[in-house]
Amino acid sequence: MTLSLSPAKLVLLAVHFAVQADIDSLAVLAARHDTVLRKELLLRILLTYLPETLQSNKYVGFLESLEKGTLAENASHDVDASSVETLAEGDATKRVRRLRLLPLASKDTPKEVGDDPITSFLVRRSYKVDEEAGLLAELPTLLLPFMDQSPYVRTLLISTILPLLRRNCEYHPEDPIQYTLSAFQDLPDRVAVNLLLSQTGAREEDLPVVGRDLRGLIGPWLVDEKKWKTRRRSIAPPNGEGDDGICAGYDEVLRWLTTQASKNWKVAISAIQQWGGPGDADLAGWGKLELTEQQQDHVQRAYAQAALASAYVLPEASSEAIEGAYNIVAQVVNLRDLEPLPPFSSAVTLLPPLAEQISEDIISTKTATFMRNDLLASSNILTVPDNSAVAFLEALILSAHLLTQAGHPCTIRRAGELALLQDERDQKEQATKLINHLSHNGPKTDDKFWMRARNEILWLRDWGAEEVSLDATPKGVFSKLKKEFLEVEVLKALLSNTRYSLARSLYEDAPDRPLDEKALQDTVYATAMMAYDNASNPNRTRGGLKKCDEIMKAFPETLPKSHPLAQKVEALLQATHALSEYRLVLKQGEPFTPIVLRVHSDPVSIIGKILEQNPKSYTRLQDFVDLGNRLVQAGLVKPSTFSHHSPSSLSHPPEQVSQRITAMCIDAALTEEDFETAYSYVVTRLESAAGVQDDYSWRVALQAGKHRRTAKTVKPTHYGTSSANPEIRHLEQRIECLSVALRVAPGGTLQEILNVYRRAEEELEVLVRREEEREEEWDWRGDSIGAGAGNNMPGGFIHHGGGGGGGGGGGVREEEAPMSLFDLARATGLTAPRNLSALSGLQRAAGGALGGLGRGVVGGLSGGTGTGNGGSSERGSLDSARSNEVVSPTGGSHDGDAGGNGQQQRARKRDQLKNAAMGTLVSGVGWLVGAPGPAGGGGGGGGGNGRE
Numbered sequence: 034m035t036l037s038l039s040p041a042k043l044v045l046l047a048v049h050f051a052v053q054a055d056i057d058s059l060a061v062l063a064a065r066h067d068t069v070l071r072k073e074l075l076l077r078i079l080l081t082y083l084p085e086t087l088q089s090n091k092y093v094g095f096l097e098s099l100e101k102g103t104l105a106e107n108a109s110h111d112v113d114a115s116s117v118e119t120l121a122e123g124d125a126t127k128r129v130r131r132l133r134l135l136p137l138a139s140k141d142t143p144k145e146v147g148d149d150p151i152t153s154f155l156v157r158r159s160y161k162v163d164e165e166a167g168l169l170a171e172l173p174t175l176l177l178p179f180m181d182q183s184p185y186v187r188t189l190l191i192s193t194i195l196p197l198l199r200r201n202c203e204y205h206p207e208d209p210i211q212y213t214l215s216a217f218q219d220l221p222d223r224v225a226v227n228l229l230l231s232q233t234g235a236r237e238e239d240l241p242v243v244g245r246d247l248r249g250l251i252g253p254w255l256v257d258e259k260k261w262k263t264r265r266r267s268i269a270p271p272n273g274e275g276d277d278g279i280c281a282g283y284d285e286v287l288r289w290l291t292t293q294a295s296k297n298w299k300v301a302i303s304a305i306q307q308w309g310g311p312g313d314a315d316l317a318g319w320g321k322l323e324l325t326e327q328q329q330d331h332v333q334r335a336y337a338q339a340a341l342a343s344a345y346v347l348p349e350a351s352s353e354a355i356e357g358a359y360n361i362v363a364q365v366v367n368l369r370d371l372e373p374l375p376p377f378s379s380a381v382t383l384l385p386p387l388a389e390q391i392s393e394d395i396i397s398t399k400t401a402t403f404m405r406n407d408l409l410a411s412s413n414i415l416t417v418p419d420n421s422a423v424a425f426l427e428a429l430i431l432s433a434h435l436l437t438q439a440g441h442p443c444t445i446r447r448a449g450e451l452a453l454l455q456d457e458r459d460q461k462e463q464a465t466k467l468i469n470h471l472s473h474n475g476p477k478t479d480d481k482f483w484m485r486a487r488n489e490i491l492w493l494r495d496w497g498a499e500e501v502s503l504d505a506t507p508k509g510v511f512s513k514l515k516k517e518f519l520e521v522e523v524l525k526a527l528l529s530n531t532r533y534s535l536a537r538s539l540y541e542d543a544p545d546r547p548l549d550e551k552a553l554q555d556t557v558y559a560t561a562m563m564a565y566d567n568a569s570n571p572n573r574t575r576g577g578l579k580k581c582d583e584i585m586k587a588f589p590e591t592l593p594k595s596h597p598l599a600q601k602v603e604a605l606l607q608a609t610h611a612l613s614e615y616r617l618v619l620k621q622g623e624p625f626t627p628i629v630l631r632v633h634s635d636p637v638s639i640i641g642k643i644l645e646q647n648p649k650s651y652t653r654l655q656d657f658v659d660l661g662n663r664l665v666q667a668g669l670v671k672p673s674t675f676s677h678h679s680p681s682s683l684s685h686p687p688e689q690v691s692q693r694i695t696a697m698c699i700d701a702a703l704t705e706e707d708f709e710t711a712y713s714y715v716v717t718r719l720e721s722a723a724g725v726q727d728d729y730s731w732r733v734a735l736q737a738g739k740h741r742r743t744a745k746t747v748k749p750t751h752y753g754t755s756s757a758n759p760e761i762r763h764l765e766q767r768i769e770c771l772s773v774a775l776r777v778a779p780g781g782t783l784q785e786i787l788n789v790y791r792r793a794e795e796e797l798e799v800l801v802r803r804e805e806e807r808e809e810e811w812d813w814r815g816d817s818i819g820a821g822a823g824n825n826m827p828g829g830f831i832h833h834g835g836g837g838g839g840g841g842g843g844g845v846r847e848e849e850a851p852m853s854l855f856d857l858a859r860a861t862g863l864t865a866p867r868n869l870s871a872l873s874g875l876q877r878a879a880g881g882a883l884g885g886l887g888r889g890v891v892g893g894l895s896g897g898t899g900t901g902n903g904g905s906s907e908r909g910s911l912d913s914a915r916s917n918e919v920v921s922p923t924g925g926s927h928d929g930d931a932g933g934n935g936q937q938q939r940a941r942k943r944d945q946l947k948n949a950a951m952g953t954l955v956s957g958v959g960w961l962v963g964a965p966g967p968a969g970g971g972g973g974g975g976g977g978n979g980r981e
């Protein structure tokens with residue numbers, strides 16, 4: 034049926050069918066009236082009135098026919114013209130004028146579209162479908178049939194619609210790009226790339242499809258000749274400047290990749306593993322990226338470079354990141370067809386020799402900046418993908434792995450800094466930390482572990498360089514460290530972990546010893562000391578001390594028992610062990626630990642603490658002296674540079690340790706009121722010290738000499754042959770102590786001792802006189818009773834004086850004066866007038882405390898202003914007092930069987946005592962003034978007189 038409608042009504046009818054989306058009717062109408070409803074008019078009608086929501090498949094066939102001019106008549110199709118039939122022609126014309134049909138090209142239409150009507154229509158229709166219906170997904174159906182005919186449509190479809198569609202509808206529909214198709218097309222390349230990839234790998238579960246995103250979004254997106262602006266310049270300039278201009282969008286992809294590596298490294302690693310570069314594109318079968326061979330090479334190389342760069346910026350030092358980096362390198366090797374890598378797991382076990390493959394140019398301080406800057410520049414020697422750069426990175430990755438595995442997380446860049454900056458201190462710190470960590474955390478029993486650890490540490494130094502290249506600085510993260518240093522540290526770790534036999538087999542038995550004898554000895558010693566210092570118990574059969582002992586014995590050839598170091602440590606162990614027998618707390622509540630002994634500025638003073646904290650321990654004097662000698666042998670007693678005068682911490686040379694310890698024991702005995710023991714030590718122990726000046730002996734002898742009895746004073750267990758009167762006995766013993774003090778004291782101290790001596794004498798004199806009076810009373814009583822002489826004396830005190838003791842005493846005094854101090858001092862003093870000034874102390878002492886006696890001395894000494902005898906006649910008490918005993922701590926020389934001849938006996942005793950005192954003073958004072966010994970004392974005295 035043929036309608037005869039005016040052109041205006043035909044147009045209105047066509048619009049009507051378009052609005053109704055009645056494509057069949059429109060097609061029939063168009064076929065029947067092709068002179069009125071021409072292609073461009075129809076396209077404008079469709080553009081303006083066809084609903085955007087209409088599925089593309091409903092009208093794309095019509096478009097195709099229209100484009101091809103093959104619209105077919107369908108005689109059997111009824112065209113319903115009722116909507117326009119009744120219209121007046123004038124109305125129809127008016128309405129047509131008001132149709133406002135859109136032009137095919139709009140201001141948004143890119144100029145590349147040209148003036149092809151169907152292309153213009155498709156572009157504008159696509160925008161409208163997207164903007165007004167949001168039906169991006171309908172566009173491929175609409176556009177696909179026209180791809181071959183219109184390159185623009187093809188590019189639009191593949192490079193823009195396909196990525197956008199995938200991004201928004203398929204890959205990440207939950208977070209679509211909020212740009213219209215047209216706006217997106219207008220975005221700068223950098224922005225577009227980052228939008229496309231903004232969700233890539235954003236969630237953990239997306240990691241396996243990171244490659245899909247690159248392949249499916251970036252792959253198609255790059256298929257746009259317009260983006261490859263500099264296509265004409267097909268090869269990068271050799272100097273590397275400006276070579277990142279082939280495709281700004283692609284460069285942005287590479288930047289995105291390295292940014293991910295530094296921020297979300299897992300994304301970068303997934304990307305590189307899953308994506309093969311721009312050639313690896315999913316274009317939905319709609320086309321392919323056409324690049325020249327050179328371009329292809331350039332983009333692949335740039336991709337490989339970005340991959341290597343990514344490894345350098347990985348911020349994390351986890352096993353996963355490090356292994357990922359290794360896989361990156363493997364991918365680069367694959368992409369660039371370089372020398373193949375072993376799988377990661379074998380690489381870390383084999384530790385391949387990499388040093389020779391790494392170019393010398395790489396190992397330089399300057400190169401280090403390439404790990405941070407210009408990562409993608411073709412001048413970057415570290416990232417430009419060749420065998421040398423790959424070997425270097427592989428070495429860094431394995432190094433970082435070893436360090437990280439061993440508990441010292443190390444990024445690849447950090448490993449790179451160690452290797453490139455070659456800062457010895459830094460390397461040393463790292464190596465030490467590493468080995469310490471192994472030492473503290475390594476298995477205690479697994480020798481294989483330790484052998485592997487050693488190999489790894491040595492590999493870290495030279496990355497498997499041939500031994501022959503010895504003089505060249507090795508390439509490695511510990512390159513600046515001497516091999517010996519590392520061996521020493523490893524040995525320490527082995528010993529600390531009780532791997533003695535392994536250590537011996539590596540360092541003593543091996544034909545090619547890694548360490549020379551001295552280094553081995555020093556290391557063993559140092560490690561033994563570490564074990565010692567770590568010990569908490571001073572018992573040498575336990576803990577740290579036991580270990581110290583074992584370590585010292587681990588190398589019987591290198592460090593035999595007779596070696597000075599071995600002996601030194603043995604002395605230390607013995608000394609420490611000896612301490613374990615005592616209670617010992619040094620600081621508030623803290624029990625003693627061995628290290629204290631070793632670091633103590635004055636280890637001998639610890640014995641003082643033991644004496645304080647262990648009652649009666651002073652009786653083990655010899656043990657302590659032995660202990661002191663051990664401390665000396667162990668090298669712990671050093672003459673200190675400072676000297677503060679408290680009794681237990683004077684500075685002293687090592688030879689005086691015994692004297693000092695003896696003094697401490699005496700002091701302790703006195704403190705515990707055990708005067709008898711103190712006294713016996715003074716007379717037996719200090720005597721032998723005479724001749725060697727020390728500051729302890731005389732002080733403690735003086736201290737004993739000052740000691741006063743109290744109720745608490747320990748009673749002597751037996752009186753032996755000495756006076757049974759405890760007061761007298763005590764005074765006698767004190768005087769004996771003072772004699773010792775005089776003998777061993779230095780000149781400047783004599784005054785003080787003499788003062789004490791003098792007072793003790795006076796006391797003794799009083800006591801003796803009182804005793805004598807009592808004796809006389811006894812005698813008298815005995816006489817009056819008619820019994821025999823002294824047999825009735827209490828306490829077995831035998832025969833001190835016969836009859837007339839008091840008067841006799843006086844007679845003796847007359848007879849034998851001057852005596853004692855006066856006598857001796859004068860005698861010795863006068864022999865050496867030239868040295869009077871040295872005796873000024875004595876002079877004062879004599880003038881004061883010694884009274885007339887002293888003055889006599891002074892007179893004699895100071896130039897003969899007095900007569901030697903004058904003063905002394907005043908007093909004669911000293912010898913008289915002393916005559917009551919023969920000082921005999923050992924009880925040997927008491928002359929107790931003198932029978933009844935008291936006078937005679939007394940005189941003998943007096944002589945003996947006098948001799949003793951002579952000895953005391955001549956050796957004590959005489960040395961000072963250059964006098965001869967006791968034998969010549971009398972002569973000296975004579976000389977003195979003569980001179981006067």
Ligand SMILES: *[C@@H]1O[C@H](CO)[C@@H](O)[C@H](O)[C@H]1NC(C)=O
Pocket residue numbers: 107108109110111
């Ligand atoms: C012609 O139109 C009729 C009725 O609309 C339809 O059934 C038929 O399929 C059409 N034929 C062709 C070749 O389009």
Ligand SMILES: *[C@@H]1O[C@H](CO)[C@@H](O)[C@H](O)[C@H]1NC(C)=O
Pocket residue numbers: 529563564567568569577
């Ligand atoms: C130090 O001593 C502790 C226990 O006291 C021990 O666990 C540790 O292994 C020792 N360290 C060394 C280096 O000997």
Ligand SMILES: *[C@@H]1O[C@H](CO)[C@@H](O)[C@H](O)[C@H]1NC(C)=O
Pocket residue numbers: 572573574575613614
């Ligand atoms: C030291 O330790 C051993 C073994 O543990 C023990 O038999 C010994 O009594 C200890 N010695 C001292 C002095 O504590």
Ligand SMILES: *[C@@H]1O[C@H](CO)[C@@H](O)[C@H](O)[C@H]1NC(C)=O
Pocket residue numbers: 780865867868871961962963
């Ligand atoms: C004088 O005494 C000092 C000790 O005080 C001594 O060293 C010196 O040798 C003496 N001089 C003479 C001449 O005897």
